[in-house]
Each structure stands twice: as C-alpha cells, then as structure tokens.
Amino acid sequence: MPTPHYGQPRYRAIADELRGRIESGTIPPGALLPTESALTAEFRASRGTIRQAIALLREARLVATEHGRGTYASPWRHEGSSDGSSRTETRQRQVDADPELAALFAVEVGTALVEQQSVTRARGAVGEVIRTYRLLRAEQ
C-alpha cells in the first residue's frame, strides 16, 4: 500500500471525523472513544496513524487518555464561549526582511528573520492572525 495523502493526511481526516462525533454528541462528554484497535478496523488505518489522530485531539484538549483504560471525550465543555471551538494554530518559519522590517531591526533588506504566526479560529472562521518577527540571533 502506498502512502497517498492528497491534500490532507489521513490522521488529520480521522481526527476531524472523531472531533465531529465528539462535538455533535455522538460521543458524549466523558464517554470512552472506541479502542485503538477498533479504530484501526473502522478506518482501515494502522495503529500508528490512529494514535497520531488521537494525539491531535489530545493536544486540542478534546480527549484525555489513560494508560490501560482508554481515551475519554473531555467532560469539560466550557471554554469562554458556549461552543468552545476557538483554537490557535502556531507556525514558525524563516522569512526575509522586507524594507520596513529591515529598517526597524537595523539590518539589511533580505536578512533572515524568524516569523512566528498564530492563527486564531472561532467557529471555523479565522478571527485574527498574529505575526511576530525576531532576529535569528538575539544579540541582546
């Protein structure tokens, strides 16, 4: 079997499917998710891929896992707003300084900067994008 992940990797698709079940109440708060081996059968994915999907949900605090017991849907459901689906994704990359940034940092145009971008989503829609720029080496 090859490894085709066109557009979106499988573990993310699986995580989205499970997220849907949790948010829709198909899997109620506090209930156990299907076991990893049940999920491998259902999605016909390897256990590693299933675990990657669950890791995503765990990072988003949507589930909690206990060693020999299983993975639970999180029982707490109150994250500021009524729906609690606001989330932040962060990414870091290197960019070249544009003229304005170069002037601010007192470096030459094109100098490498670190850009950290945070995207805040609420109800699926992007609320705000925050980009933070720093020098590669903080010469303090």
Next chain:
Amino acid sequence: MPTPHYGQPRYRAIADELRGRIESGTIPPGALLPTESALTAEFRASRGTIRQAIALLREARLVATEHGRGTYASPWRHEGSSDGSSRTETRQRQVDADPELAALFAVEVGTALVEQQSVTRARGAVGEVIRTYRLLRAEQ
C-alpha cells in the same frame, strides 16, 4: 531487541539530552539540530523514537521544525522583566491582503485588512515586531 523502558522511555532521555545541549548553548539559538538520520546514528535509536523526542521539544517550544529543512533551536530568550527599560510603540493602518492572509481569512487578494503593529524596544534596539491582522468588518 526488546523494548525495555524502565522508568523513563528512550525518547524522553534523548529529548532531555538535546534540551541540555540547547540550554547550555552547545546548540546555539537559531542553529540547526543534527538531522534525524544523524541522531538515529548517534543514539542508535529508530527514526520514530528520534521524532518522538523532537516532538517533545517542539511542544515545549524549544525547537521549530520545517519540512525539507531541518529542526532549529528556538531563537528566543526568556522575556524577563528584570530590566524594565523596554517600551512598546503601537500603530494601526490598513493594508491589502496578501495571498496567504487572503486564504486564511477566506477573502479575495487585495481585500482591506486592519494591521496593528507593535514594536518593542529594549535599550534602543528593536526586540520584536508584532503584526496583528483582522478583517475590517468584524462579524462578531
């Protein structure tokens, strides 16, 4: 070879070792870590285990990974309040959405966005520049 992980799993021990190198400056801020394959050779662990260790460091924001490039030691210094001689200038203006922002906000390229820029200076030198983007019409 069995899988003995008495007390502490291997991936955590490896992560601790790498963390030490970063915090001690053996791997300076912004520098590339050894490649995954180099680390498999050094620690004689499988690539999966190495990747698990790096994932721990990434969660702790100690490193950042870029596809095809490598994993960098994070260039931050802890934002201590020891000094107090830092100040922030803020400015707001209207900009056109570049392709990336347009995609995030699900609008057309060139759509007007509000950009708020904060420049933090310490001892005269710019420490970081933060740009926050929002839609003009907040449907909130």
Next chain:
DNA sequence: AGAAATTTGTCCGTATGTATC
C-alpha cells in the same frame, strides 16, 4: 531550468512492555 541529493512528513506492519479490568 532541471535533476539529484537531502531532510522532514506520512503510513504501514510487527513485536514487546506496562497498566487496568
């Protein structure tokens, strides 16, 4: 411009360890 090499990303299958039921 394009091909090759490098490096991280995804996915599979298997085996064994450890905690819980």
Next chain:
DNA sequence: AGATACATACGGACAAATTTC
C-alpha cells in the same frame, strides 16, 4: 491469572519540501 488496552520501539517504504549541483 488472563484478557484487554494503551505505550514504546523497530524497520521499511514512499511523499513532499528544500537545497544543491
């Protein structure tokens, strides 16, 4: 003790992004 379920670890294969030649 036995069965079940998650945790750790290995090895291999191919995909995708980047860099190098």
